[in-house]
Amino acid sequence: MKIELENLTKRILGTGNFISVDRNKCNRCGRCLIICIMNLWRKKDDTIYIVDDYQSKCLECASCYQVCEAGAINFQYPVGGTGVVYEKG
Amino acid sequence: MNTYDIIIVGAGPGGSIAAKNAAEMGLKTVFFERGRKPGEKNSSGCGLGPRMWKDFEIMKELTPEKCPSMRAGAASRNYFVNKEDIVAGYIMARPTESVSYEPAKSWITMNVYRSEFDPWLAEFATDAGAELKTSTLIVDLIKENGKVCGVIDEKGEKYEASIVIGADGVISTVAMKSGLRTKWAQNQVTLVPQYDFQAPPEKIDDIMGDEALGVWWGATFPASYQVFFRDGFHQGLGNWMSWWDKNPLFYLNKVVNLKYYQRLLKILEAKPRELQAHLLPWLDYPYNTYTDGVILIGDAGGFPCPLEAEGIYPAMITGKISAQIAAEAIASGDVSKAVLHKFDEEWQKTSIGEEFEAGYELWNIWKALPFSPKETMSWFVPMIMEVLGGIFDWSQPHALRIRQIASHVKSYMPKATPFIMKYVIPLVAKTFEDDLDKLMDPKKIMTILPKLLELLPQKKRKRGGKEK
Ligand SMILES: Cc1cc2nc3c(=O)[nH]c(=O)nc-3n(C[C@H](O)[C@H](O)[C@H](O)COP(=O)(O)OP(=O)(O)OC[C@H]3O[C@@H](n4cnc5c(N)ncnc54)[C@H](O)[C@@H]3O)c2cc1C
Ligand code: SF4
Ligand code: SF4
Numbered sequence: 320m321k322i323e324l325e326n327l328t329k330r331i332l333g334t335g336n337f338i339s340v341d342r343n344k345c346n347r348c349g350r351c352l353i354i355c356i357m358n359l360w361r362k363k364d365d366t367i368y369i370v371d372d373y374q375s376k377c378l379e380c381a382s383c384y385q386v387c388e389a390g391a392i393n394f395q396y397p398v399g400g401t402g403v404v405y406e407k408g
Numbered sequence: 409m410n411t412y413d414i415i416i417v418g419a420g421p422g423g424s425i426a427a428k429n430a431a432e433m434g435l436k437t438v439f440f441e442r443g444r445k446p447g448e449k450n451s452s453g454c455g456l457g458p459r460m461w462k463d464f465e466i467m468k469e470l471t472p473e474k475c476p477s478m479r480a481g482a483a484s485r486n487y488f489v490n491k492e493d494i495v496a497g498y499i500m501a502r503p504t505e506s507v508s509y510e511p512a513k514s515w516i517t518m519n520v521y522r523s524e525f526d527p528w529l530a531e532f533a534t535d536a537g538a539e540l541k542t543s544t545l546i547v548d549l550i551k552e553n554g555k556v557c558g559v560i561d562e563k564g565e566k567y568e569a570s571i572v573i574g575a576d577g578v579i580s581t582v583a584m585k586s587g588l589r590t591k592w593a594q595n596q597v598t599l600v601p602q603y604d605f606q607a608p609p610e611k612i613d614d615i616m617g618d619e620a621l622g623v624w625w626g627a628t629f630p631a632s633y634q635v636f637f638r639d640g641f642h643q644g645l646g647n648w649m650s651w652w653d654k655n656p657l658f659y660l661n662k663v664v665n666l667k668y669y670q671r672l673l674k675i676l677e678a679k680p681r682e683l684q685a686h687l688l689p690w691l692d693y694p695y696n697t698y699t700d701g702v703i704l705i706g707d708a709g710g711f712p713c714p715l716e717a718e719g720i721y722p723a724m725i726t727g728k729i730s731a732q733i734a735a736e737a738i739a740s741g742d743v744s745k746a747v748l749h750k751f752d753e754e755w756q757k758t759s760i761g762e763e764f765e766a767g768y769e770l771w772n773i774w775k776a777l778p779f780s781p782k783e784t785m786s787w788f789v790p791m792i793m794e795v796l797g798g799i800f801d802w803s804q805p806h807a808l809r810i811r812q813i814a815s816h817v818k819s820y821m822p823k824a825t826p827f828i829m830k831y832v833i834p835l836v837a838k839t840f841e842d843d844l845d846k847l848m849d850p851k852k853i854m855t856i857l858p859k860l861l862e863l864l865p866q867k868k869r870k871r872g873g874k875e876k
Contacts, residue, residue: 322603322661322664323680327680327681327683328683329682331444353653358655378683378685379449381579381687382649382685382687384591385591385592385687386594394579395545396442396579399442399542399545400542404448405447405449405450405684406521406523407604407682408448408521408684
C-alpha cells in the first residue's frame, strides 16, 4: 500500500519564509536529508538547500532544525494562524 | 504596553492548566497560542491515563458532546513482529489483579483528538478569567537588567508581566530566549511521525471490542503504537534524533505494510486521513526548568515520562504547580531564581518526581529494547514467542518439545544475560532501592545462571512398561 502524502495534511497559506540555511555553517553531514519526513531537503554540487515550495509541504516538525548540530538551519514557526492544521491530531 | 501579572506562552495542556490556576488565584493572566485555536498544531498519540481523572476534577466534565472522538477501553494488544516482518504472536492484556486504583480496573486509556481536547481545556482558563490570544506567535522576550519581564509577538507588540511561563512545547522560544537551553541534545528528543486513519465507528467497535490501544513491537522498526478513537485511529512511531538512518516514514510504512496490518485495515474499512509529525522530548531527568522570572513546564521543560513519554499529565501537573509558585513569588515581590527554585522542589514531590527517580533506568531500558529493533528486538521477539507459542506444535512428543524450547531459549542467553544485567537489574535495583552492587555482581550471576539452566533435566526415566 502506497500512501499518497500530497493533500494528507491541511495548511493555511501565508506562512512567510520560516526556514533557511546558513551555507557557511553547514558541514554537509546530510542529517537533514534523512530526517525530513516530507523529503524537502536536497544536495546539489555539495550544497545543501531546502526546496523552493517547502512552505506548502512542510509539517513544521522542526526536525531539520533540531538534527543540525552545526546550527546551520534557522527555524522559526510560521506566522501565527498560518501553516499546518492538524484536524485529527 | 500591555501589562499582566503572568504571561503564559502556549495553550497546550500545560499552558491552559497554568492559565486556569493563575486566573483562579486572581492573577491578571494572558496566554498565547500560535494556532488559530489550541490543539491544531501539537499532534499527539493521544491517550489519557486514569490518573488524570484522579488528580483533575475537571476531567469528569469531559463528555462525548464536548469531545466526539472520545473512546475508552480496558484492553491493549501487543503484537510481536519478527525479523521476517511476520506477526509472530500477540498478547491481549486487560488490567491485572494488582491494579489498585479502582477506575483503572475498567479502563486503561481515554483517547481523544487534541483538536477537540486542547480547546476544551483552554476554555476552563478563559472561563476563569484568563485572556487567550490565538494566532499569535511569540518570538522574543523582553529583558531588563538581563532579567525576563515580558514577551514580544511577531508583530512587535510587547506584553509585560512579572513572570513568564514557557508552556510552548518542545521547541520552546521561552527556553531559548531566556538562556535556559539552546537546543536539545540529540538523545533528549524524539521524532514521532504518525498517520491518522479514518474508520467507521461500528467497525472499530465490532472488530476491536474494548481494545483501546495496540503496540506493534518490531524486530525491524521501533515499537509502533496504535490508538483507537471513535471514528479512526493513529498509527505512529518514534525514536531519538540520532537513531534514524532513513526517512522515518520508511519505518512507519513498514508497519502499515505488514500483511497482518493490511488485513486489519481492510476489515476495519480504514483509509489514511492525515499525516502528522511532531517532536517529543524524552529525557532521563528534566533540567534548567527555571530562572529569574521564568518557569518552563510540560514539553518545554522536558517533563514527558521517562519510560513511555506520556506527556499530557506531566504538562498539566507542572502547569498547576507553576501557577502556584508564580502566585506566591509575585505576592512576595521576589520572582528571582532563588525563589522559583521551589518549582523544582514541588514537582519532585509529585508522582512525576517519583517517576523520574528511576528516570535514567526507565529511559535506558526503553532505549535499549523497543527502540533498538535490530540490536535487541530481533532476538527478543523470537525468544518471547518461543516461550509463549513454542508448545503449540504436535509434530513431536510434547515433552520433547519442552526440551527443545528450553534449549532454544537457552541459546538466547548469551544475548539476554548481558541485557538483563545492563538494563533490567539496575531498574529492579533502583525500584526496590536494593543494593545495586549485591545484585549486579556479574560473577555471582554467571555462577548462578548456568547452574539454574543445568537443572533442566537432560534425560528422563521411563514410566510405563516397568516390571512389577
Ligand atoms: C506523536 C506523539 C504522540 C504522543 N502521545 C501521547 C499520549 O498518548 N499521551 C500523552 O499523555 N502524551 C503523548 N504525547 C506527548 C504529549 O503530546 C505532550 O507531552 C504534550 O502535548 C505536552 O503538553 P504541553 O502543553 O507542554 O505542550 P504542547 O502540547 O506542545 O503545547 C504547546 C503549545 O504552544 C504553542 N506554541 C509553541 N510555540 C509558540 C510560540 N512561540 N508562540 C505561541 N504559541 C506557541 C503550540 O502551538 C502548542 O499549542 C505524544 C507526543 C507526540 C509527538
Ligand atoms: S544537518 Fe545542517 S550541517 Fe548537516 S547537511 Fe543539513 S544543514 Fe548541513
Ligand atoms: S520542519 Fe520537518 S517537515 Fe519541515 S522541512 Fe524541517 S524536517 Fe522537513
